[in-house]
Amino acid sequence: MSDGKRRLFGTDGIRGVANRAPMDAATALRLGQAAGRFFNRGGHRHRVVIGKDTRLSGYMLEPALTAGFVGAGMDVVLVGPLPTPAIALLTRSLRADLGVMVSASHNPFEDNGIKLFGPDGLKLSDAQEEEIEAMMGGDLTAALAAPRRLGRASRLEDAPGRYIEAVKASFPRGRSLEGLRIVVDCAHGAGYKVAPTVLWELGAEVVSVGVAPDGFNINAGCGSTAPGALAALVRERRADLGIALDGDADRVVLVDETGAVVDGDQILALIAASWAAEGRLRGGAVVATVMSNLGLERFLQEKGLTLIRTKVGDRYVGEAMREKGCNLGGEQSGHVILSDHGTTGDGLVAALQVLSVLVEERRPASEVLRRFRPLPQKLVNVRHSGGSPLADERVAEAIAAAEAELGPRGRVLIRPSGTEPLIRVMVEAEEEEMVDQLTARLAEVIRTASAAPARAAAE
Structure with a gap:
């Protein structure tokens, strides 16, 4: 039994310096064995989906996890570099028992992390993580399958296409991005192929940067935590909007046509106002963390809406959304959860909601995205x-x-x-x-x- 203390799992899975405990192959192997034992219950054939971002250390952690799961009798589906929300989506779509994302999000390449999703596409609860961690600290002999019961590993070649179609489905039918010039910075991360493709297929003229990962350059002076270069490029190319994703593409910040950076609070305000006007906003509220600006709270109050605050961490935002019956929540940092379209933050889907309003209102992004004056x-x-x-x-x-x-x-x-x-x-x-x-x-x-x-x- 767990002692209620988590030493490996933080608020967003396990994270650390690559090839140093706990982010080493030995720990990943034991995690695969323990999580395999935890989920390998019942008579059916069990399956786990594993995705990753573009860090060099992913080549070490992915096979170690695979060995652990296969040894525990679970079949493994490998999808390669894809955004975190794609792994949550595919876990549900493939009716897998577990989804695993190997990524340290916005951190530099030296770090890596492992996030776990349940069969519902939601991040595991604290209690589940505690039980898996307790198993990792004990004797895992019982987790090992007999030779005839070993799992198999296979690669899902059409995984990017499945995610691309799901993201495009979040954009209103009948609308197009034709006539818009969009600069997208993929941070040399997990969204480097799918994000430009989605925007192009919806009709935009796309200028792509941060789409040449080499294992070392993820988040290096680019992406949502360093949007300065994107802002300069938006002005230079006279683009209508700039989109900056992070390493695993579950968060986004935007840049308007003047080069001004727009954070998650303004994105939440815009989507909340748009959805409320269309009768799509559920619960009469938006869920955000204690870090969100008071200006957002006042803006929502003027609209007759409530801001529900949680602890910092998108998992707490998601839990409160489900508890309160809300379909919109997020963080100032750019994690935006739209539960009508997915179970976790999705930077690309959030950007499309903003683009939908730009198309409808036919006004510059600098006007559309300034919904409230943030307090210092x-x-x-x-x-x-x-x-x-x-x-x-x-x-x-x-x-x-x-x-x-x-x-x-x-x-x-x-x-x-x-x-x-x-x-x-x-x-x-x-x-x-x-x-x-x-x-x-x-x-x-x-x-x-x-x-x-x-x-x-x-x-």
């Missing part, structure tokens, strides 16, 4: 040497004082990092000067509180 927001990371600086009375008093000073004109969000010894300090207010002052003040109090235990220990 600042995030500072305060590193500490361990312990619980947030438990210090001085920190609690400083937070209470800042919240009282802001009142309804802003927000304070203080939270520990889930992966590093950091305290994240975020302040949002109507005046930028107040944001700077309060952020600096709170960060200094936290630094002082975190230094005190270290000094005491040294003495």
Whole structure:
């Protein structure tokens, strides 16, 4: 049984430096064996779908996982480099028991990760991950199939085409991208083939960048975390819109025709307004994390809609969407979940919803995508040497004082990092000067509180 503590799994699967534990072949093999044992229940033939992005280390992790699953008696379907949402889609379409995506998303090539999806295309629950992790720490002899019961591995050659057709189906029939010039930056990642193809087949003139992966250049100065070059190219080519995906294409940021970058909050606002007007928005609400701008919340309130906030992480957004009956949610970083079209964030599908509005309204992206004025927001990371600086009375008093000073004109969000010894300090207010002052003040109090235990220990 699990002890309730997850040491391998974080908020988005297992992640780490490639060829170093836990992101090494030995761990991937054991994960395949343990997850195979967990899902290999019942009399039917069991199947797992494995996809990856374009990192060099994918060539190490994919076969290790395959060996683990085959050894546990599961058939493996390999689809090669495809976006994370494609793996979720194919897991359901092929009626597989499990989907696996080998990717570290927006991280540099040195990192890699493994995400698991259940037969419903949803990320595994904390309880499921805990049980699989507990199995990995024990004796896996029982997970190994008899020679006659070993699984088989095969490659699904038409997997990209299946995903392309599913994405195109999310774009309204009768509309076309003809006459639009679109620059798409695929970050040399998993969407490098499918994203330009979708846009071209829908009629756009497509300028593609970040479509020459070499195993090392994924997310390197490109993609959703570095849209500067895309913005310059959009202006240079006089494009109508720029689309920047991340390494596994489950998040997107946009660039309007002036070169201005548009984040996930503005994308959520646009889709929410459009869907609400068409009677398609369910639950009367949008789900987002605590990081989303207060300007988005106020915009939705003006439309008679609610913003439901969750912890940071798209899995928590997805869980709240299902609980509240909502079909739109996402993160400021560009994860946008449209549950009418998929079970996880999909940067390409989200971009098509925006393009649909551009086509319908026939206005420039700079007008269509500016749905609200974001409040000034600042995030500072305060590193500490361990312990619980947030438990210090001085920190609690400083937070209470800042919240009282802001009142309804802003927000304070203080939270520990889930992966590093950091305290994240975020302040949002109507005046930028107040944001700077309060952020600096709170960060200094936290630094002082975190230094005190270290000094005491040294003495």
